Each structure stands twice: as structure tokens, then as C-alpha cells.
Amino acid sequence: MKKIVKIFLIVLMLFSLCGCSITNLELKNRLIIQALGIDLTNNGVMVTVEALNTEISSNPNSGGSAPDIVKIIKVEANSVSTAMRKLTEIEGRVPLLSQNRVIVFGESLCKKGVNEYIDFFLRNPQNRATVEVAVADEKAEDIVSAKMGESVIPAREIQKILEASELNSTTVTKTLYQFVNDLKSKTTSAYLPILKAEDLDDKKQIKVSGTALFDEDKYSRELTIDETLPIVILTNNADNGSFFVSVPEIESDVSLSIIKSKSKTNFEIIDNKVNCGVNIKMSLNCLESSSKKFSEFTPKIIEQIEKRTKEKIENELKLSIKKCFNEYRADPFNLGTIMWQKKPKIFKERCENWKDELKNVEVNLSVDVIIKTLGNEALNLVDN
């Protein structure tokens, strides 16, 4: 009798607790979202969804043409969640957010403030905290619905483009949880990469055109790619990045890549002013030189390159910090958080309102540059 009861219970559990027991939740009946764009409209929001066309094929290598692989659906509603529900009405499938790779916010929405539109993603347990977040230079719809060629899932490409910041250090990347942390921070200003869609023959090319700087939850300023580098360096994300330096002493432009970059920040009160000392240690590799006069990089020349690099980095960082602190009243460099961590007492006494204190903060920068390697070239083309 006991055995029969046990078997009955096991069978009952097997059939009643199955995750896919509700037929509309089976994978073939789900709308597998790959990218999501949200734009502001007069009536609320326009949600543009890039979803896998599961009826044709989920495998991009199976020979299907571009329109077959993904489909674009646009829904207008008063909120993101209503739009997601409307998707079910249009498609007859329940949206699956767990496979979403990118969330793109439209420029106008970001300027209005993202907080009220991000709530849906915090509440929905399907949504991954590691999904990439970006701002469209105009409409999110243009980015999400961009056709990037045959057998290409645009969302995957966009994700790769955003994640490439780790390889180039000229752009930034933010996942949802990092962006939310920045939005909640009392000191650090949130920022997101800006995506731009450009025409390239009969298809679109998407690129990161800059960085959107937020004032609380509102997009306030656009930083160019050049203005982004200081953020990347000061937040210790500059490994693998590259830049060039003009070295008049050898009448040459030298391209350098960052092998390792590490910044250390200290705070002191000098003359009743917050003094922020930032020291950056950077080791570099020489990628290319346009010099035609010198056959070898002698120690003296290397010293010149290091000196010019130091000057360039210091100037760019100083300019960028000054601009952000004094003009934009923003701190995307995390300096406020570091001060909060290192000098909590001083911070509490005088920097509780970090934004107001920014204009009084004196930043002293020092960059130590070491050229560690010169590449694989043993001989130059032109003799000394």
C-alpha cells in the first residue's frame, strides 16, 4: 500500500509540477526577444522588439535569409509592460525576456528620465541583470530594427559592438545592474554608450558614437569618443585601448596600445579645499610609428615618446575632469565614491552633496608612462 501511495505521489508530482505544463509556455510558443528598444511617444512609449523567428529557424547558419531569422515588431502603449502584453495580442505568443541581449532607450526618453521605464526590467524576474543597456542617438527603433545583412542577428552584433569596449577602451559598456547602481549612487553620474545607425550600401552599420552622460536619471550631455577615454582610464577599464601621440622630436606620430593601466586616488583637505590626487600608472606597447628619420627607437627617443604620452594623457584627463566637474557638474569617474570609501568622515562633513562640491574639488593628476614593448619589428625601413 505504501509503495502504491509513493508511486502515485511521484507520478502526480511529475505531471503537475512540470515547468512546461502550460502549453503556451513551451519554447515553440514563446516570442524569443533578442533586443528591445523603447522610444517616447505622445501616448506613452513605442516598444520595438527584435525577436527570433522560431517558425523558420533559430539557427542563423541554416541557410535562411536575413528577414527570416529575426522579425521586428512595434507596439505603442502607455507603459512597457502594457506593450509587452500587447505583443501577445499581435503575435499570439508570450514574450520571453530571458534571452534578451540589449535594451536601447531612445534619446528623447532618456532626456525625460529613465527611472520610470527601467522599473519593468527590475520587477520582471525573466530579465537578466547582465543585459547590455545603451542609448540611441535618435530613435531606439532605428537601432533595434536595423538590418545588418544576411544571416545576421542584429541584436548579437549590437551586443558584440557594445562589449568590444573591453577591447578598444574608447567606448564604454554598461549592463543593467551596473547602470542601476550608477543611478542609485549619490556620487557617480550614470553614463551609457550611444549607438548610431549609419547607411552602408543596402544595409545598416551600427557603431558607438559617444557616451551619454546622465544627470540623475536624465540624459544631459553627449561626450565624444575622445572625451570618453578619461572615463575609461580613471575607472580602470583602459586595458587594451590604443591612441596615438605626436612626437615632434622625431617628427612622427606614434600609435600606442595600453597593456595595463591602473589609477590610484587619494584625498586630502588643503587650504579648506578637497584635494584629489590621482596617480595613473600605464604600461604601453608601440603599435606603429610614422617616423622615416630614425631606424631605431633609442632610449632617448623612447623617453621622448613617454614624455609626450604623459603630457597628452594628463592634458586630456585634466580637461575632461575640469569640464565634467565645473561645466556639467557630473562625476562619471567614480571619484566621489572613492572619496566616500576612503575618507567617510570628511565626505560626511563637507561632501554629502557631492555635485555641489565638485566645482571646489582640486584635482592633481600625475601619469607615469612606461613603454614596455616596441612590437615585433627588429629593423626599420630607413636607416639613421
Next chain:
Amino acid sequence: MTKNNPIISTWQIFSVLLLTRLLSILTFVPLFTKGLNTSDYLMAVLISTMIILIASLPLYYQYKKYKNKSIIDISEESSTIFSKVVGVSYALLFIFYALTAASRMNLFVETITSPTSSGNLFIVFSVILACYGAMLGLEAISRSGAISFVIFCFAFGVIMFTMISKIDMNNFSPVFYNAISPSFDAGFKIAANTVEIPIMAIILTKAKGNKVKGYFAWLIAFCLISFIIFFVTIGGIGEFGFTQLFPIHSVAVLSEFSLLERLDVLLTGVWILSAFIKMCLLLYLQGDILSNAFGKSHKKMFIIGAGAIIIITHLIFSKSIKKSTMLLSDQIKVGLFIAFALIIPISILAVNKICLRKRVNK
């Protein structure tokens, strides 16, 4: 008086108790810890350990003075009616904690794993199976608990290991930035989830081995593992974690290793297993206490009855989030913790001492 023949090893029982204690950390809900900065949670864990240690002093006195007697046995020495009242109150405490374990599991199922459907069926089955588990006895529960603890350690190790590279030190706040009191408050709330002290007051008589050593190993392991869990949560996702109903689960979602993504399933599995073991143990204990007080032959009936109470109460409270948060509220648990870790044991020990003195005087 009940016979307390040691049937399980101290290490087995403490590994089960560690598992049940860590369940409260894994299912930590940051609803009642507002105003806390990230690093304050780490301090709260250390403070909670100190509070648990202090709250265990009556327990230490109990086992030092009365060796192999549970708190019910000691109360029985004073008066049979008194011991029945004590037994019923302990049984109700264990039923309440089994209910909260089920309720928290339901909240997790309905919020995270299956938001579109009701978790009631799952909870009903779990409680029925926990009743069955409780009927198998303490030996079976401790053995399966010890095995579950090994599985827990494996899952915990994997998730923590994969998260190391994602730790960002910028996510940590200075400690006690907003004053020490919020950390103490949170530490007290974490400690208040320790039903294991009343459990120890009853169950340790059935364990063989060095109990003091086992207790300290339990406490240190609890402190260390909880500290690591919070450290990785804060370092991994920072403030974002505390915007989520189950922060520890949110961190597990982030963990990935090579091709293996979303290792949160490991945590979910361990979580359900731990909740099941906890329910089994609590149902067994209340059944054991009540059967000792009101008749040994009714043990199974007491377990089934408690299971029915849990199911009915759960179904009533799970109807709305307002009601279910009442069960999750730390205020009730703080009250119960003070009562069952300190006030009741101290009162029982004091009454016993007075009664013994009176008998000696007579």
C-alpha cells in the same frame, strides 16, 4: 520524562542545523533593512553572530548543568502541566517556522521560477512530503540533511568561485556610515531568524559527541559562509542586489563558468532541498514534543495535523502579498527569538531551580 538515547552524531545534527540556518540567509529578503549601506550588511552578519552567541548562554547553562536533558525534560521536573504548556509553545514555534519556510519558498516560486502560476500546489506537495520525511524519524532527516549539506557546499563553492572575477570594490560603502544602529538593527533581525537555538535546546540530547565543539563549529561556519555570501552579493551586483526581492538569487543568476550559464539553478535546487529538510526537522520535532506530552501513539497524527495547519494557514496567507509579508515580518521573529532563546529557557531553568530547592528544603 522522555528517554534521550543518543541516536545521531553531533556533526550530523550540526550540519543539518547549519543547512537550516543558512536557508534563512539564502532566502534573505531586504524588505526590512532599509537605510543600510552595502558594507553594513557585512557588519550585520558579524553582529548577528555575537547576538546568537550571547543568546546561546542559557543553552550552554542548560547542557552544562543538566547534561542529557532537553528543555522539556527540565520543565517536566518542575511540573507535568508546566512541561505540557512548554511543549505546546515549542511545538507552535516549530510549526510557525515551518510555515514561514513554506511561505518563503512559495514567494520564491511565484516570483522567480513561475510568476504566471500559483505555487500553492508545489507547497502542498512539499508539506505532504515533509510530513512523510518527518515520520521517517530523526536519523533519516539527519542523514539526508548531512548529504544535502555536502550538496549545498558544492553549489555554494561553484557559485562563489565563478563570482570572484566579477567583484567590484567600488560597490562597497564605508562601514557604519549612517551610524552603528542600523547595522545592529539588521544584525538583530538576522539573528532573530535563528530557530536553531530552541531546536538545540531539545534535540542535542539525541546527539552523541562533543556538543560545545560542534556548536562553535556551527556558529563559525554560519558566520563565515554568511559573510562570504553577502560579500560576493555586494561585490558582484552592489546596490542593485538590494532592489531585488531575493538578492542572493540575483547574484547566482550572474554566475557562469565557461559554457555553463545561469548557475542559479544550482542555488534554486539547494534552496528547495534545504527548505524541505527544515520543514521535515521542524515537523518531526513538534510531533516528538507533542507525542511525549500527550501520548506516543499519536506522533504521526501530530505530524499530519501540523502539516494540515501549515497548508491551511499558508493558503490563507498566500492570497495577498500584504498577508504573506506579515509572515515574513522580522518583528514577529524578533519577539519569538527573545522569548524562546532567552526568556522561556531562563524562566524554565529558574523555575526548576526553585522547585529543586523547595524539594530539598522539604
